[in-house]
Structures are given as structure tokens and as C-alpha cells.
Amino acid sequence: MIERMCMPEARVGKAKANTILAALLRPFLVISAALREIFDESAYQRFLDRTHLKSSPSAYAVFCQENEQGKSRRPRCC
Amino acid sequence: MPKVLRVLLWIAVSLLGALALATIAFHRGEQINALWLVIAAVCAYAVGYRFYSGFISAKVLVLDPMRATPAERLDNGRDFVPTNKWVVFGHHFAAIAGPGPLVGPVLAAQFGYLPGTLWIIAGAVLAGCVQDFVILLLSVRRDGKSLTEMAKSEIGRVGGVVAYLAVLSIIVILLAVTALIVVNALKSSPWGTFTIAMTMPIAVLMGLYLRRIRPGKVLETSMLGFVLVLAAIFGGQWVSQTPSWAAFFTLAAPTLAILIIVYGFAASALPVWLLLAPRDYLSTFVKLGTISLLAVGIILLRPSLHMPPLTRFADGTGPIFAGKIFPFAFITIACGAISGFHSLISSGTTPKLIRGEKETRLVGYGGMIAESMVAVMAMIAASVLQPGVYFAVNSPAGIVGQAPDAAATTISSWGFPVTAAQMATLAHAVGEQTLFNRTGGAPAFAVGMAQIFSSTLGGQAVMAIWYHFAIMFEALFILTILDAGTRVGRFMLQDALGHLWKPLGRTSWYPSILLTSAFVVAAWGYFLWQGIKDPLGGINSLWPLFGICNQLLATVALCVATTIIVKMARAKVKVGRLRYAFVTLIPLFWLVAVTFTASWHKILDPNARVGFLAHANQLAAAGGNPRLIFNDHLDAAVTGALVVMVTMILIESTVECLRVISGSKSAITKETPFVVTKFATEEQA
Numbered sequence: 001m002i003e004r005m006c007m008p009e010a011r012v013g014k015a016k017a018n019t020i021l022a023a024l025l026r027p028f029l030v031i032s033a034a035l036r037e038i039f040d041e042s043a044y045q046r047f048l049d050r051t052h053l054k055s056s057p058s059a060y061a062v063f064c065q066e067n068e069q070g071k072s073r074r075p076r077c078c
Numbered sequence: 079m080p081k082v083l084r085v086l087l088w089i090a091v092s093l094l095g096a097l098a099l100a101t102i103a104f105h106r107g108e109q110i111n112a113l114w115l116v117i118a119a120v121c122a123y124a125v126g127y128r129f130y131s132g133f134i135s136a137k138v139l140v141l142d143p144m145r146a147t148p149a150e151r152l153d154n155g156r157d158f159v160p161t162n163k164w165v166v167f168g169h170h171f172a173a174i175a176g177p178g179p180l181v182g183p184v185l186a187a188q189f190g191y192l193p194g195t196l197w198i199i200a201g202a203v204l205a206g207c208v209q210d211f212v213i214l215l216l217s218v219r220r221d222g223k224s225l226t227e228m229a230k231s232e233i234g235r236v237g238g239v240v241a242y243l244a245v246l247s248i249i250v251i252l253l254a255v256t257a258l259i260v261v262n263a264l265k266s267s268p269w270g271t272f273t274i275a276m277t278m279p280i281a282v283l284m285g286l287y288l289r290r291i292r293p294g295k296v297l298e299t300s301m302l303g304f305v306l307v308l309a310a311i312f313g314g315q316w317v318s319q320t321p322s323w324a325a326f327f328t329l330a331a332p333t334l335a336i337l338i339i340v341y342g343f344a345a346s347a348l349p350v351w352l353l354l355a356p357r358d359y360l361s362t363f364v365k366l367g368t369i370s371l372l373a374v375g376i377i378l379l380r381p382s383l384h385m386p387p388l389t390r391f392a393d394g395t396g397p398i399f400a401g402k403i404f405p406f407a408f409i410t411i412a413c414g415a416i417s418g419f420h421s422l423i424s425s426g427t428t429p430k431l432i433r434g435e436k437e438t439r440l441v442g443y444g445g446m447i448a449e450s451m452v453a454v455m456a457m458i459a460a461s462v463l464q465p466g467v468y469f470a471v472n473s474p475a476g477i478v479g480q481a482p483d484a485a486a487t488t489i490s491s492w493g494f495p496v497t498a499a500q501m502a503t504l505a506h507a508v509g510e511q512t513l514f515n516r517t518g519g520a521p522a523f524a525v526g527m528a529q530i531f532s533s534t535l536g537g538q539a540v541m542a543i544w545y546h547f548a549i550m551f552e553a554l555f556i557l558t559i560l561d562a563g564t565r566v567g568r569f570m571l572q573d574a575l576g577h578l579w580k581p582l583g584r585t586s587w588y589p590s591i592l593l594t595s596a597f598v599v600a601a602w603g604y605f606l607w608q609g610i611k612d613p614l615g616g617i618n619s620l621w622p623l624f625g626i627c628n629q630l631l632a633t634v635a636l637c638v639a640t641t642i643i644v645k646m647a648r649a650k651v652k653v654g655r656l657r658y659a660f661v662t663l664i665p666l667f668w669l670v671a672v673t674f675t676a677s678w679h680k681i682l683d684p685n686a687r688v689g690f691l692a693h694a695n696q697l698a699a700a701g702g703n704p705r706l707i708f709n710d711h712l713d714a715a716v717t718g719a720l721v722v723m724v725t726m727i728l729i730e731s732t733v734e735c736l737r738v739i740s741g742s743k744s745a746i747t748k749e750t751p752f753v754v755t756k757f758a759t760e761e762q763a
Contacts (some may be wrong), residue, residue, distance in 0.1 A: 034168030037161065038366075039296040039359055046155045060293030064355065069585075070157060071355075073569050075245075075422045076562040078178040078252045078413055078628060 043067065088128065095121025099199075102387065103192060109382040112458040115191070116376065119199050119454045123447045126203035131211060131443040138643065138658040139215050141435045146755040148221045149432055158222070158430045160757070163437040170428045170445040172362055174210075174420050175369065177256055177556050178413030178628070179453035181519035184526075185621060186410040187460040187468065188396040192387035193407045194414075194457050201408070201415025202450035205665035209632060210420045211442030212639045212662060217425035218432050219749045225425045229638050231748045232645070233731050240727040241634050242574070245422065247720060248627040249567045250598070252419075253342070254605030255624040256556045258616050261334045261606070262518035263549050268327035269314040269509050269542075270549045271334075275327070276310035277357065277554055284356035300363035303356065307364070307554075311546050318509055331610045338560065339603040345561030346568050346595035354561055361558040368551045372455050372527060381530050385461035385468065390493065397473040398517070399618045400687035405676040409625035414453025416665065418631025420446065434757060459526030466496025467504060467513075471522045474615025475515045485514050509542035517615040520556075524548035567598040608709045619690070619713055622680055626717060629673045630724045636666040637731040644735045648745035656739070670728070677721045681714045690714035 036042045044055075044063050053059040079087075098118035102110065135141045152158040161169075186194035217223055223231070226245065230238025264270045284303045292298060317323040329337075345354055394402035399410065413419065424442055432438055460468060469489045470478075478485040482498035489496050505513045508528060513521065528544035569585060571594040576583015582590045609616025639662040647656040683689030686696040694710035697703070737743035 030162065030164045031168070033162060034165045035297055037165045037169050038172045038362060039300060041294060041296050042165075043156075044294040044296075046159065050155045055293050057290055057293050060289060063294070064289075066156075068355075072562075072565045074173075074427060074562070075249070075419065075566050076559045077174045077176040077419045077423055078248075078256070078417065078559070078624070 040067065088125070091121050091124050095125060099196075102195060105387065109384060111380050112376055112383055112462065113380045115195055115383075115454055115458055118195070119451060122199045122203055123450070126207065127443060127447060130203060131207065131439050134208065134211065134443075134661055135436070135439050138661050139212065141215070141438065142752075143434055143436050144754055144758050145219075145435050146753040146757075147218050147429075147432050147434060148750070149430055150755055150757065151750075151753055152221065152430075157427075160433040161431040163433065163440050166428060166431045166433075166437065166441050167445060169431065170423065170441050171448050172366060173423045173427065174417070174445060174449055175365060175452060176413065176419070176559060177259065177520075177552060178417060178419075179449055180456045180523055180552065181259060181621075182410050182412045182414050182625070183453045183457040184460040184519040184523045185398055185472070185617070186407050187385055187457060188389060188391050188398045188472070189403055189407055190388040190392070191383055191385050191457055191461040193392070193403050194411055195454065197408055197411050198414045198450055198453045198457065201411070202446055202453075205632075205668065206416035206420070206450065207443040207446040208661055208665060209416055209635055209639065210424050210446045211439060212643075213421045213635055214424040214429055214432070214442035215435065215438040216639060216642055217429040218435060218438055221750050222429040223425060225421050225635055225638065228425065228642075228748075229634065229727070232638060232642050233727065233734055236730045237634075237638070237727050240723045241638075242570070243723055244418075244627070244631045244634050244720065246567060246570055247716070248419065248624075248631050249563050249570075250601045251605065251620070251624045251627045251716075253560055253563045253567075253602035254609065255617075255620045256559055257335070257338050257342075257602065257606045258609040258620060259518040259520050260338065260553045260556050260560075261331050261610055262516060262615075262617075263520040263524070263553055264329070264334055265331040266328055266511055267549070268324040269318040269546050270553065271327045271329055272314040272317040272323075273307070273310045273546060273550045274553045274557070276313070277307060277360065277550075277557075278353060280306045280310065281353050281357040281360060284360065285352040288356060289352075296359050297363075299356065300359045303360040304363055304367070307360065307550065308547075311543060311550060314546060315509060315542065332607075335603075335606050335610050338557075339599060339606065341557070342560050342564045342603070343595055343599045346564040346599065347591055357554075358558050358562065361555040364551050365555050368548070369452055369455075372459070372530075373451070375527075375530050376455055376458055379530055379534055381458070381462045381533065383458070383461040384464050386465065389465070394685075394688070397469060397477040398615075399622060400685065401622065401676075401679060401683075405672040405679070406622065408672045409622055409629060409676045411453065412625045412628045414450055414456070416629070416632050416669070417449075418628050418633070418635055420449075421632065421635035434755065456523060459523050459530065461526075462529055463522065463526050464496065465494040466490065467501070467525070468522060469494050470496050470501050471513050471516050471525060472519070473515065474517050474613070474618065476613035476615065478515070480515075482512070482514055507538060507541045508545035510545075515615070517617045519617070520549065520552045524552070564595065564598050564602070567601075568594045571597060608712075611706070612709075613706075614687070618687070619710075622676065623713060623717060626673055626676055626680065627720060629669055629676075630720050633666065633669045633673060633724050634727055636662050636669065637727055640666055641731045641734055642747055645738055645745040645747045648738050648741075649747060673724070674721060677717050680717050690717070 047063045048055060095118055098114050101114045102118055149158050149160040183194050226238055226241040229241040280303055284299050288299045317327055392403050466489055478488040486496050486498045501513055524545050527548040528541045531544045532538055532541040572583050572585055572590055581587050584590060609620050640659055643659045679688050681690055684692050686693040690710040690713045694707045697707045738745045
């Protein structure tokens with residue numbers, strides 16, 4: 001509060017705008033993260049991080065092979 | 079927000095919900111707006127989530143924000159990954175959303191929109207959401223154990239075996255009935271068949287793009303695939319209007335059934351990653367997009383419901399499936415209110431992603447609310463149709479007659495006027511040769527969806543596109559369920575056979591793969607064949623059988639949940655009082671009443687349209703086809719076997735609870751030991 005009182009008016013306005021922008025963007029970021037998880041893009045990223053590989057056709061082939069067994073056993077809902 | 083304002087807000091939500099429910103329940107004579115159903119559902123879900131799930135969280139399960147979840151303790155970046163709660167919510171919803179909540183309400187609309195809608199709302203709030211939430215939390219507290227493992231460890235060996243057999247049975251019946259829906263949607267439809275056939279090369283292209291050009295860019299690839307599918311829908315129109323091509327893609331039901339059976343076997347037995355994985359992504363993409371589109375469409379366009387709240391078929395003489403509202407409306411709605419299958423997802427992938435115990439409420443209870451909302455939308459899509467049109471599409475030829483004029487006369491005599499000319503115009507508008515006898519629910523849903531959208535977006539000119547888009551959407555994700563389900567069934571069978579002879583359990587041993595794939599495909603293929611040969615349309619016998627299987631699996635899940643809650647209460651691990659077991663006991667009693675009554679009717683009812691044995695006797699007396707008589711006996715035997723199995727788990731669970739309550743057995747739950755979460759301290763810091 002004290003910090004904000006010391007801020008020039010323009011900076012307070014900018015900070016407020018940033019907060020509003022972040023709040024507006026948040027749902028889109030969450031939806032994007034959910035889609036990345038549903039479509040296994042996050043899983044692939046985690047695989048790359050874990051194995052220290054760079055994204056490439058061969059790395060993706062290894063990832064698919066690793067994932068296939070687990071995925072095949074997942075039941076699909078009615 | 080100040081407390082007074084919050085109280086006022088919740089009073090307003092409750093009153094609005096009550097007003098909407100009263101409107102849909104007591105409104106007679108005139109059409110009502112679909113938005114009343116949406117308001118009633120949203121308000122009931124909001125109140126249920128805020129208060130009932132809050133009560134379960136605080137008093138029954140006593141969610142502990144300080145307890146580390148398996149995603150945190152066993153984090154391996156693969157199966158166990160602590161994930162944002164909204165991301166897990168999306169993931170969970172994508173996994174539980176299947177064809178059930180779309181098809182069940184469409185079929186149950188034969189009673190009118192009221193019984194189905196009330197059960198979808200009440201069943202979800204008091205039973206379905208509770209089941210998903212409780213099983214998810216119990217699995218989280220047991221390192222993400224599956225339902226069958228929990229049944230084995232908390233109830234006993236019989237519980238484990240019954241849960242396993244119930245899951246395998248439901249997979250077989252589910253695959254048969256969903257395959258039948260696809261066959262009925264695509265038979266004599268060159269446009270639909272072409273579109274679905276095109277998804278195969280599209281998926282292969284997607285697979286190549288994903289593997290060779292843009293590794294890992296699944297969303298981008300799915301969008302490209304979606305554009306190609308849209309092009310295939312437009313191409314389908316050209317195919318249906320070109321006689322030589324139309325003749326090639328006009329297939330009868332038996333041919334389609336054989337093709338689907340061969341596809342199911344190939345998908346299970348061959349290493350076809352190039353086709354299956356991209357199709358799976360494409361299907362999920364289309365599914366999520368279409369459900370969102372339908373939700374937006376209903377809210378923006380606010381269509382009127384033409385179906386009356388209650389029809390004359392409440393007496394059990396319905397043409398789509400025979401049987402009275404109780405128990406058949408509940409059996410038919412199935413997944414829209416409570417689905418046993420969800421307990422497999424809630425004890426499968428989802429618990430391994432949960433970051434904190436408190437998030438199980440949003441994911442488990444909230445995820446089922448979203449699923450139930452899909453069921454309400456399907457009910458709306460069916461109810462916007464003129465009742466005469468709805469019954470013409472959904473009634474089998476064995477009931478209303480094969481000839482369009484005869485069918486229209488029969489349906490009109492029920493008080494739902496429709497003419498053969500009106501149906502011919504509608505069929506022409508949606509690009510089909512006929513819309514009579516298109517049983518299974520999918521075509522009726524597609525016509526309803528096309529009517530909702532074509533009323534503003536593009537008008538009648540694009541009604542055929544909307545219709546075929548809806549057919550493509552349903553057929554695509556049903557085929558994905560078929561190939562994935564067959565593989566899951568194959569793995570389950572291999573796991574079991576591995577106990578008899580080790581090599582049979584090896585998932586990479588080809589003879590075992592071929593044998594178990596053939597067995598699973600033969601099992602659902604037989605029921606599918608039975609369905610297409612059934613003069614009553616197949617859905618009449620198979621959908622109730624599927625509903626009974628599904629609800630019996632929910633009974634198993636609620637047995638497991640109740641037993642654990644009783645143990646927790648006695649052990650005073652978390653729960654203070656035993657009486658809180660009512661949260662799972664009441665839905666359990668209800669499901670036992672519904673499923674056992676339905677099973678009794680399906681096996682022993684003297685009405686040949688309801689009871690399998692009465693139908694077999696009728697056929698035998700008339701010198702009917704021995705195969706049809708055998709099918710009736712088989713259906714009766716399957717239903718009876720399921721009831722016996724669930725009775726066994728009910729008895730074992732009751733005995734276990736009574737022993738724990740009386741003190742003759744110590745109340746030991748198999749929870750993993752408490753470990754403090756790091757996330758809570760991080761957040762505090």
C-alpha cells in the first residue's frame with residue numbers, strides 16, 4: 001500500500017493494467033495447458049526434460065513407444 | 079464477499095433453480111424453452127457442488143490439504159505427475175466423456191423430457207458425482223490403486239474377482255452396443271460411410287506428419303486433421319450425389335458390422351500406431367470441440383422443446399425400448415447420471431495427477447457435473463425434434479412397419495403426427511435416403527443438433543452438413559472406443575490367462591495377442607451381430623443390457639466406497655461418525671433397487687417385448703429362428719450372471735461392514751501412510 005502510494009500515477013495505472021491483463025489471460029493459459037496435457041504435448045515435454053533429448057523424429061518415436069503400453073491399458077469411458 | 083451477500087446469493091441461486099425445476103415439471107400444453115432445463119441443471123449443480131460436495135469433503139472424507147498425494151510422492155514425470163487442478167479437470171473430463179451421455183438421454187426421451195432430465199440432475203448431484211469424487215479420493219490415498227485392486231484389498235478376494243468380471247463384461251457389452259450405434263447410423267448412408275472411411279487415411283497422414291515433420295505437435299496436427307475431416311464431410315456430399323460412388327459407399331448393416339469387427343481385431347492385434355494414435359487425438363479434438371459448440375449453440379439459440387414432458391409410453395409400451403419409467407428410464411440414462419465406468423477412470427490415470435487432496439472435489443465431483451451437463455444437452459437435442467419425427471427416426475421396423483406410409487400412420491395413431499412426405503423432405507434436407515428406422519440414438523441426436531444449428535448458422539442449406547458433422551463426430555469417437563476398448567479387454571484377458579499359463583500373460587507374445595484379441599472381438603462381435611439381426615432393432619435388448627452392466631459396476635464401486643467409509647469411521651482415522659456412510663449407501667440402495675428390478679424384468683417379465691425368456695418362448699411357439707431363441711437365452715444368462723456376481727460382492731461387503739461395526743474385525747484401511755506435502759509449505763512461504 002505504502003509502496004503503491006509512493007508510485008507515480010502512471011506506474012500505478014500500468015501495474016493495474018498488467019494485473020487485469022494477467023487475470024484475463026489466465027483462463028486461456030489454463031485451457032491451453034489442459035489441451036497440452038490432454039493431447040500428450042506436456043507428457044512429451046516432460047519426456048524430453050527427463051531424457052535430456054532434443055525434439056526429433058527419433059526422440060518422438062522413443063516417447064511413443066514408451067507411452068504406448070500405458071496408453072493401451074487405459075479404459076475408454078462410455 | 080461479505081457473508082450476508084453470499085447467503086443472499088445462494089438463496090437466489092436456489093430459488094432460481096427451484097423455479098426452473100417447477101417450470102419444467104409443471105408446465106403443460108405449450109412448448110417451453112430449452113434454457114429452463116439449462117438453468118435448472120446449472121443451479122442444481124451449483125448448489126450440489128457448493129454444499130453437498132463441501133459437506134462430503136469436510137465431514138465424510140475430511141480432505142487433508144497437508145497430506146502428500148501419490149503424484150507428489152511418486153513423481154516420475156511419466157505416470158505420476160503433480161498437475162494444475164484445472165488441467166487435471168480437463169484431462170479427467172476428456173477421459174470420462176463418451177457416447178453414453180449423448181445416446182442414453184436421446185433414447186430415454188421416449189418417456190418425454192421430464193423423467194430423464196430430473197434423473198440426470200438429481201442422479202448426478204446425489205449419486206454420480208459422489209461416486210466419482212469418493213473413488214478418486216480413496217484411490218489417491220492408496221497410491222492410485224484401481225477399483226479392482228481396492229475391492230480385493232478392502233472387501234475380499236470375491237470382491238476383486240467380481241469387480242474384474244464386471245469390468246470385462248461391461249467392456250464387451252459396451253463395445254457391442256456402441257458398434258451397433260455406428261452400424262445403424264451409417265447403414266445405407268454413402269455420405270456418412272465415406273466421411274468415416276476418409277478418417278483412416280487422414281489419421282495415417284496425421285501420424286506421418288506427427289512423426290516425421292512436427293514431432294510432438296499433437297494439437298497442431300489434430301487441427302490439420304480436423305480441417306481434412308471437414309473437407310471429407312463436404313466431399314461426402316459429392317460422393318452421395320455421384321451414383322457410381324454412392325453405390326460403392328452404400329453398405330447394408332451386415333456388411334458394416336463385418337467391417338467393424340475386422341477393424342476391431344486388426345486394431346487390437348496389429349501394431350498400427352500410425353493409424354490408431356492420431357485417430358485417438360483427432361477423435362478427442364472433435365469431441366471436445368463439438369460438445370463446446372453444442373453448449374454455446376443451445377445457450378445462444380435457446381431452442382424450444384417440442385417433445386411433451388411426459389408421453390404415453392410411461393406405461394412401458396414404448397417403441398424404442400419396452401419397459402416402464404421405473405426402472406428403465408434410469409437404466410437407459412446410465413452415464414448421464416451415474417456411470418460405473420467413471421470409477422475406472424477415477425481410479426486410473428486421474429489420481430496419479432492430483433496435486434493436493436482438496437483438488438479431488440473439483441476434479442471428481444466437478445468432472446461428473448460437466449458430464450451430466452452434456453446429457454442435459456443431448457436431452458435438449460432430442461426434444462427439439464417434433465415428437466413424430468423423433469419416433470419415426472428411432473422406432474424399429476419391427477414395431478412401426480417397413481414401409482414409410484405404414485410407419486407414419488402407426489406413429490400418427492399414437493398421437494404424434496408425422497407423414498411420409500415430411501420424413502422424405504427431412505431426409506433430403508440432411509442428405510440421407512431415408513430417416514425411418516434409424517435406431518440407436520445417434521441419427522436422432524444428429525438431426526436434433528442439425529436443427530438447432532441450421533436455425534441460424536447457414537439455414538436449411540447447410541442442414542445436411544451439420545447432420546453429417548454430428549454423425550461423423552459420434553461415429554469417429556465410437557470407433558476410437560472400439561479399438562481402445564478391444565485392446566483394454568485383450569490386456570485384461572491376458573493378465574488373467576497369465577495366471578493359468580505364463581506365456582499367455584506376455585503382452586508381446588503374438589499367439590497370445592491373436593488368441594485374446596480374437597476372443598474379445600468374438601464376444602462383442604457376437605452381440606453386435608445379434609443386434610443387427612434383431613427384428614426389434616437390437617437397441618431394445620442391448621441398450622438395457624449395457625445400462626444394467628454399467629449400473630452394476632457403479633454398485634460395485636459404491637460397495638467399495640461404503641466399506642472403506644465404514645472402516646474409516648470405526649478406525650476413527652478420519653471420519654467421526656458412522657452415519658456419514660449414507661452418502662454412498664443411499665445411491666447404493668437406489669442402484670440395487672433399479673438394477674435388480676430391471677434385471678428381473680429383462681429376464682422374467684411375461685411381456686415378450688421386455689422379458690428375454692418370454693420373447694424366446696414366443697418365438698419358439700411361433701416356430702421362430704432357433705438362433706434368435708438362443709440369443710434371448712444368452713442375454714438372460716448374461717444378465718443373471720451379472721446379478722449373481724454383484725449379489726456376491728454385496729454380501730461380502732455387508733459381512734465385512736458388519737464385522738467391522740460389531741468389533742469382531744479390526745477396522746484397518748489400506749491407506750498409504752501420511753506424509754506431509756511440500757506444496758502446502760511452499761504455498762505458505
